[in-house]
Amino acid sequence: MSEAKRLAGEKAIEYVEDGMVVGVGTGSTVAFFIDALAGIRHRIAGAVSSSEQSTARLRGHGIEVLELNDTGPLSLYVDGADECDPGKCLIKGGGAALTREKIIAQASERFVCIIDPAKRVDVLGRFPLPVEVVPMARSLVARELVALTGGQPVWRQGTTTDNGNWILDVHNLRITDPVALEAAINQMPGVVSVGLFARRRADIVIVGGEPPLVL
Numbered sequence: 001m002s003e004a005k006r007l008a009g010e011k012a013i014e015y016v017e018d019g020m021v022v023g024v025g026t027g028s029t030v031a032f033f034i035d036a037l038a039g040i041r042h043r044i045a046g047a048v049s050s051s052e053q054s055t056a057r058l059r060g061h062g063i064e065v066l067e068l069n070d071t072g073p074l075s076l077y078v079d080g081a082d083e084c085d086p087g088k089c090l091i092k093g094g095g096a097a098l099t100r101e102k103i104i105a106q107a108s109e110r111f112v113c114i115i116d117p118a119k120r121v122d123v124l125g126r127f128p129l130p131v132e133v134v135p136m137a138r139s140l141v142a143r144e145l146v147a148l149t150g151g152q153p154v155w156r157q158g159t160t161t162d163n164g165n166w167i168l169d170v171h172n173l174r175i176t177d178p179v180a181l182e183a184a185i186n187q188m189p190g191v192v193s194v195g196l197f198a199r200r201r202a203d204i205v206i207v208g209g210e211p212p213l214v215l
């Protein structure tokens with residue numbers, strides 16, 4: 001699968017224009033995009049990063065990392081996903097970076113999502129849905145998630161997000177209305193964000209392959 005990820009990451013370079021500040025996601029697919037971005041680093045103005053992990057990789061390639069508060073809206077955000085449905089709604093957060101990813105996606109005019117073919121599903125929910133919670137609200141939110149979804153929240157023990165919070169992964173979901181579920185989970189006190197990207201979904205999806213498929 002890593003070959004498909006590489007092909008998707010490299011294809012996304014076609015969306016980068018001279019002088020851009022590029023929004024950069026997190027994960028193993030994005031790592032290939034960052035490595036390809038290094039080849040054109042002198043043509044871009046810098047990057048806004050969604051995680052400490054991506055920041056380290058960008059800086060390692062000599063790419064300047066800027067603060068979103070200093071850049072204003074971005075033209076382009078490139079990120080991976082854990083699942084993608086036919087409407088380009090996504091589950092993200094397998095790497096615990098969902099909150100910063102969602103912020104940068106929202107701040108960007110165009111969201112290009114890069115995936116391998118295994119990430120494509122008809123209905124979201126086979127991949128456990130990550131929810132970032134303020135630590136003291138973990139069991140409260142877990143109970144509310146059971147009541148709302150009927151799924152099984154599991155605490156991702158040992159993981160603390162870049163924002164100092166915890167993750168609940170909700171198993172056994174079948175998400176038929178992603179927009180409504182995203183809104184309902186966002187309303188729970190203690191929820192920082194949910195890894196359902198439906199309100200701000202992908203604009204373009206690149207599925208890695210030979211040749212890559214652009215949806």
Ligand SMILES: O=C[C@H](O)[C@H](O)[C@H](O)COP(=O)(O)O
Binds near residue numbers: 026028081
């Ligand atoms: O928090 C992590 C992100 O949402 C990733 O973009 C997602 O988990 C996909 O990661 P990968 O490209 O490693 O499969």
